[in-house]
Amino acid sequence: xxxxxxxxxxxxxxxxxxxxxxxxxxxxxxxxxxxxxxxxxxxxxxxxxxxxxxxxxxxxxxxxxxxxxxxxxxxxxxxxxxxxxxxxxxxxxxxxxxxxxxxxxxxxxxxxxxxxxxxxxxxxxxxxxxxxxxxxxxxxxxxxxxxxxxxxxxxxxxxxxxxxxxxxxxxxxxxxxxxxx
Ligand SMILES: [Zn+2]
Numbered sequence: 001x002x003x004x005x006x007x008x009x010x011x012x013x014x015x016x017x018x019x020x021x022x023x024x025x026x027x028x029x030x031x032x033x034x035x036x037x038x039x040x041x042x043x044x045x046x047x048x049x050x051x052x053x054x055x056x057x058x059x060x061x062x063x064x065x066x067x068x069x070x071x072x073x074x075x076x077x078x079x080x081x082x083x084x085x086x087x088x089x090x091x092x093x094x095x096x097x098x099x100x101x102x103x104x105x106x107x108x109x110x111x112x113x114x115x116x117x118x119x120x121x122x123x124x125x126x127x128x129x130x131x132x133x134x135x136x137x138x139x140x141x142x143x144x145x146x147x148x149x150x151x152x153x154x155x156x157x158x159x160x161x162x163x164x165x166x167x168x169x170x171x172x173x174x175x176x177x178x179x180x181x
Pocket of ligand 1: 005006007008009010036037038039040041
């Protein structure tokens, strides 16, 4: 019953939006796309007899409520804030500093005291609300990405098997999936 990611075996997966005509047709026979919330792998799975309600939330990743400090630095702004929720692909930061949509920042996420911060080399500001900005992780080294997966996995209480190759970025075509095993 529990759906698992074929790549990292985590059960922390979420229904993804259907892309293209083929996936529209497949959904008629209960084959749906899913996105692993830890390793970002996108895959199709047969869920016989299951019908999903139309999703209103366009977000690919579910964010988890947290509270830890972050240091950010960009060409215009350097400062500190508090991460209030996070996924493997993005996070929200509570800060009083002004940002613009599209600003690019380096982030140092101090998720655990006494441990070096997780470094996001490039993150882009995607949404701005009073006192909070939403940033998408654009460039993260494999090592830091693995730490990010572990952190999110721990927070949701899911164990993951280490992935032997870097995960496919969510924006890239899912062509590498066939050779992953
Ligand atoms: Zn996975």
